[in-house]
Amino acid sequence: MAAVLSFISVVAAWVALYWDSFPPLLRRWNTDDYSYCWLVVPLAIYVAWQRKDLLPKVLTPSSGSGYLVLLLGGLLFFLGKAAAVDALVFVSMWLCVVALVLFVYGWRSMKAFFFPLLVLAFAVPPPPFINRTLTFELRLISSDISVRIMQFIDIPVFREGNVIDLGVIQLHVVDACSGLRYVFPTILLGILMGYWFNSRTWQRVLVILSTVPTAIFTNALRIAIVGYLARNVSVETAESFFHDASGIVIYLLSIVVLATWSLLLNLLGGRKAEQRADSRPGYYGPPTGRALHIFIMAAVLGLFFAGNQYLLTGRVVPERISxxxxxxxxxxxxxxxxxxxxxxxxxxxxxxxxxxxxxxxxxxxxxxxxxxxxxxxxxxxxxxxxxxxxxxxxxxxxxxxxxxxxxxxxxxxxxxxxxxxxxxxxxxxxxxxxxxxxxxxxxxxxxxxxxxxxxxxxxxxxxxxxxxxxxxxxxxxxxxxxxxxxxxxxxxxxxxxxxxxx
Structure with a gap:
């Protein structure tokens, strides 16, 4: 009973603390660049369920590490609020989940939970400056590669910066092609592919390293297909494909490319059976102290909430002329x-x-x-x-x-x-x-x-x-x-x- 009450209290405290951060987080998830985030939480839960057999026979809460991660989460929360950087608040959310895992399962369980927690981290949209510095360069690269593909198949094309001129149509790659839209979900896809299809570390690393080139190439291929349709079919067909179907087609192609690469690596290096600690799911050690630490975590989150409310009520808004x-x-x-x-x-x-x-x-x-x-x-x-x-x-x-x-x-x-x-x-x-x-x-x-x-x-x-x-x-x-x-x-x-x- 104490375990159930402690879990309810920490969830309630976590929701109250981050209540005003959920709307901006969901707004980011609802954009085209971060729509993949809706799949991250169920994927992380599914992967954690798959790895439950890797839990050790005796689970000992890691209270010291848990409190350290919890305090780091609180620091990032207040820093994100003070500096108006919502990405820090979102990371703080994730760190609280990590702290709860440490209080319940301890460091010895990280063999089972490290990968699900890594997948869960993709639910945190990166800060806008990463979008600016990364995406724009990727668009330039995608534009250049797409022009080379079109020139290879004898389509006359001219590129100036991010504008691709096909004569019958101009593609403004800045507006229509977001490298970020493909890069981050493709990286997540590569991580999952490596986990599900490969068992050796070097194979998984190679699959992950291939994700960014795959995203860039498939995005460039998308633009080249639009150019081909515009020149050989019709501008209307090209525009329809560009805005409606191209994203789905290209992402399916990314899945095929990464799956083929992953299976090829298996043929080259073979699979290794994964060693599991125990085949009996749900075998837990003594629960002593676990509920107490979770109650304390809920109290600490409550203190964070009270501190944030105090800062909000004391905020000074100077007078000025409109x-x-x-x-x-x-x-x-x-x-x-x-x-x-x-x-x-x-x-x-x-x-x-x-x-x-x-x-x-x-x-x-x-x-x-x-x-x-x-x-x-x-x-x-x-x-x-x-x-x-x-x-x-x-x-x-x-x-x-x-x-x-x-x-x-x-x-x-x-x-x-x-x-x-x-x-x-x-x-x-x-x-x-x-x-x-x-x-x-x-x-x-x-x-x-x-x-x-x-x-x-x-x-x-x-x-x-x-x-x-x-x-x-x-x-x-x-x-x-x-x-x-x-x-x-x-x-x-x-x-x-x-x-x-x-």
Whole structure:
């Protein structure tokens, strides 16, 4: 009875602690890139059931290790909340499950539970910066390989960055092909293939190492098939395949490739019978102390919950002026406000924003402005690096990214991050900076550090992201465009002060 009550109490405490983290986690699972996560939990449970015979005859709880993992989970929970990084909160969820396994079964059971816990870790979507740094490069590689395949089968094609021009149709690979959509589920597939079909460690390692090349090649093949259909069947058929059936077909092909490779490795190296500790399922050692440790874990999770509520109630939201009153005449520039629809506002997650186009009377140049402001920042509603937004559509590719030091001569007294994006026939110059609680920061990771520190020391997480963009003219140098933006920022930045609290 004590064991049942302790288990109910720890589950209730775990659900209460992470209650507000489930919606963002499920939203990530509902996206195309992470829809495979819905299968992870039942897969992990099934694999754990398969490996129950590997449990030792006597199970001894590992209380020291369990409390250490539990405290690490609590640390990541508070750090994720303070720095507005939901990936840390999701990892904290997983660590609590690991701690519970240690309290119930102990380290000696890890031979049985290590692999199911590894599979369960795939339920945690990776942080967005991995998406940005990994996916974009994979798309470039997939684009290049797909063009080579099409050229090999005599399809005339031209590639510029992530835009593939077939004459009858243009494929914007940035929008339509997500390398992440195939890479992470293919890695999980490779891990499961190695576990189910191979028994030797070196065979499993080779299967896992082949997953990323398989994902890249099959994704490139998908694009090449679209090119073939567009040239030899019809554009309508190509577009229909591209948006509807291609993902299923390509993933089935990945399964066939990995299964064939796994079976081939078995032919080369042979299978080895897996040694099991005991063939009698459900044979447990003395339960002494197990229920007590689980009750203590529930109490610790309750303390984490109380601490988080205390931090939330003490949060400071400074007074400020709304962007509704922001002046639209800044020096030589006249502005025109733009207003986003509900879907865009939901994705921004900001409490206030300024968006518009400022046109210079003398220069005739248009400068796009976006300032998002947050009364407080938390996972899923925080200022973030705008690179993924700029690269998210329109076929833009990132040509360069670097910090520009403060330039008092031009009237810009702080440093900014400069981005240069290009696509066939166009170049876009963008400056951005994080303006948060009296600091101007260009590094996203340092911004998260200050966010966590200020959350604890000042109980403030308010802040803003400022972004200005200029479309470069034909033949215009980046340095000249930079001077145009600097001249605008000179007056624009001083006007922001009443709207972004210091």
């Amino acid at each position: 962007f509704d009153h922001f002046p639209l005449q800044i020096g030589d520039y006249s502005g025109k406000r733009e207003y986003y629809d509900e879907n865009v506002l939901r994705s921004l997650g900001s409490d206030d924003y300024l968006a518009g186009v400022f046109s210079g009377k003398q220069s005739g140049r248009d400068i796009l402005v976006l300032v998002t402001y947050y009364d407080y920042q938390e996972p899923q509603r925080a200022a973030h690096n705008p690179v993924s937004c700029l690269l998210g559509g329109g076929g833009w590719s990132l040509a360069s990214s670097r910090d520009l030091p403060a330039d008092p001569q031009s009237g810009r007294p702080f440093k900014v991050r400069r981005l240069l994006l290009d696509k066939p026939g166009q170049r876009l110059l963008a400056f951005y900076w994080f303006q948060q609680r009296g600091r101007v920061i260009t590094d996203e990771y340092m911004n998260k550090v200050y966010l966590a520190v200020d959350s604890v020391t000042r109980q403030r997480t308010d802040g803003s992201l400022v972004r200005v963009e200029l479309l470069l003219e034909d033949g215009e140098s980046v340095e000249h465009g930079q001077k145009v933006l600097d001249n605008f920022i000179k007056n624009f930045s001083t006007r922001l002060k009443p709207y972004i609290p210091e």
